[in-house]
Amino acid sequence: MNGRLVPPELLEVLRSNADRTDREAVFPTDSLQVLRDSGLMGLNVPSEYGGHGASLREVTKVARALAPACLSTAMIWAMHISQADGVIRHAKSELKSELLPRIAAGEEYLASVTTEGGRGSDLFTADTALTVDNGRASFSGRRAPVVTGGAQADGFLLTLRADAEAKPHEVTLLYARRGQLTLTRSGNWDPMGMRGTESFGWEISGEVPAGNIVGEAGKFRSVAWDSMVPTAHIGWSACWLGAAEGAYRELLRWLRAPGRKGGPDTRSELLRERLGRIRVDLDLVSAYLTRVCDYVEEARAKEASLSSPRSQLRLNSLKLAASELTFSAVDAMLQTAGMGLGYTRSAPLALERTFRDLRSARLNHSNDRMWPATGALSLLDTEVDLL
Ligand SMILES: Cc1cc2nc3c(=O)[nH]c(=O)nc-3n(C[C@H](O)[C@H](O)[C@H](O)COP(=O)(O)OP(=O)(O)OC[C@H]3O[C@@H](n4cnc5c(N)ncnc54)[C@H](O)[C@@H]3O)c2cc1C
Structure with missing residues (x-):
């Protein structure tokens, strides 16, 4: 999937910086610069302030397009978009007038x-x-x-x-x-x-x-549930899914390449089952992500709160499911590709880097905190009102 707002030249810059950025653990400054120049830093900023006024679904499309090129850059962007959402929805009008045009112009990375x-x-x-x-x-x-x-x-x-x-x-x-x-x-x-x-x-x-x-002094919790938790969980999940689906796409292309040397036989039942399971997991994350985007947009249109136990459950479920299923999918891809294609840094597929990157998903706001909280919220929803 490629968001229509993401030109191929931009992805090429991200891709060409990804290896050095990873090897040297340095910030992808050139990649951020092309994002600043492209207008994508102001993707969700309302048009009256010079931004694109994009929907959450569009945010996920862009995140999914950026992530296969460089997951670090995609997450840097997604975190910024989430911060921008907090300003858009909760800053006082004077601060918005000062800040949002700068964000839209790519001059303010948050x-x-x-x-x-x-x-x-x-x-x-x-x-x-x-x-x-x-x-x-x-x-x-x-x-x-x-x-x-x-x-x-x-x-x-x-x-x-x-x-x-x-x-x-x-x-x-x-x-x-x-x-x-x-x-x-x-x-x-x-x-x-x-x-x-x-x-x-x-x-x-x-x-x-x-x-x-x-927002109001001392009331960060309501800002967070209204803005930063939904946009962070949606943006991060889209990045993780984008990285995993990009890796899967590459793996399938390699498996189907005419005259490929080595690797598993595509007639193997073991291989086919594994590929099927990966596909199902990625589809589930994709469908849930889209549904949560719509749920949040519907709540926003009605000016309804997202802090009820049911809403919190849904927002948490997205982050928990995306962080665990995308990582296990890449783990299964690595097993399929084997030592030569998947496990080494110099392998033709970037599975090794994607695997290391996606391992952070469970830590970035620790699932160890979120699972017990989600279990406690589940006890409050005795109707089991699933999304
Ligand atoms: C790539 C990346 C980028 C990040 N960027 C930012 C950023 O820009 N800004 C920012 O503020 N933070 C950022 N973070 C930090 C992130 O939001 C988390 O704070 C951090 O990853 C959690 O650290 P932790 O694993 O020590 O877990 P913590 O949640 O701090 O928990 C500490 C320990 O307690 C354990 N624990 C937690 N809950 C339970 C439980 N219920 N029962 C038993 N043990 C438990 C955990 O397993 C862990 O060992 C980033 C993290 C990553 C990985």
Whole structure:
């Protein structure tokens, strides 16, 4: 699948940078530049601010087109789109007027700071407190152990405890321009996969106008369920699916190549069953992804909340299913391709990199947190109202 907004030349840039980005664990700066130039950084920004005003389905099409070329770049883009959605739906009008035209013009790449050092990755709590005084909002020493694109981002959306007296779950979302922050890098970035996201840790301090608070102070939870959770789960799932379907496409082409040397016999029942299972899993993720997009768009059209247990279940189910099924699909592809074609870095198919990259899907907002939460939500839906 190729989104109509993604020209082949753009994909070629991503593809040509993917190997170096992965080998050296460096950010794909040239790939981000072509995304900035293409207008895709403002894909979901309303047209009145100069963006494309695209639907969630269109976002997934673009993510699925980018991911086979470079999953790191696709995720960098999808995370930015999710942050942009938070600004579109919850920033005050003055901040929107300032920021959205820059996002649409590709001048403002947004990074996300939710994970906090010492506290783990519970999205809905924060430790470092914000001080709001005399129209200014300031904070100091926010430890952010994993920030995708932190060295390149033009702006950041950070979660902070609402004030020094607030409880950890009273969280405020704040936008800050890079120039308004002091960023001190901490730690190394040499992970197994998603190496191009260059997700170093940082310690961050800063002061911004209080109007940069996105949504209501202390009410990040409602911003998250309305905007960032749905768009992140949809965008990430589309990226993971895109990477897996791209790998599957390549594997099938290789299996069917006339005169291919080596590899399994396509008449083998074992091979056929494995290929069938991969196909079914990818189809299931694709169908559920599309259905969740429509569900979120329908809720948005009715201005309905997505924070009910049923909605949370659906949004969580998408992330859990996509992260696990796409990884197991690529694992099965690697088994099929074998040592020569799949397991080595220099193999003709990029299965080895895709396998390492997709292993992060279960960690990126840990499924270990999400499965128990989803089980608890299931107990509240005794009607078992499936999507
Ligand atoms: C490629 C990539 C990019 C990322 N980019 C960003 C970014 O831009 N900004 C950002 O803020 N964060 C980012 N993150 C961080 C991410 O959102 C998570 O915070 C992080 O991956 C989770 O870290 P963790 O595995 O230590 O799990 P945590 O959720 O912090 O959990 C810590 C430990 O507790 C265990 N655990 C959790 N729940 C349970 C349970 N119920 N029972 C028993 N054990 C449990 C986990 O298995 C883990 O070992 C990124 C992560 C990745 C992989």
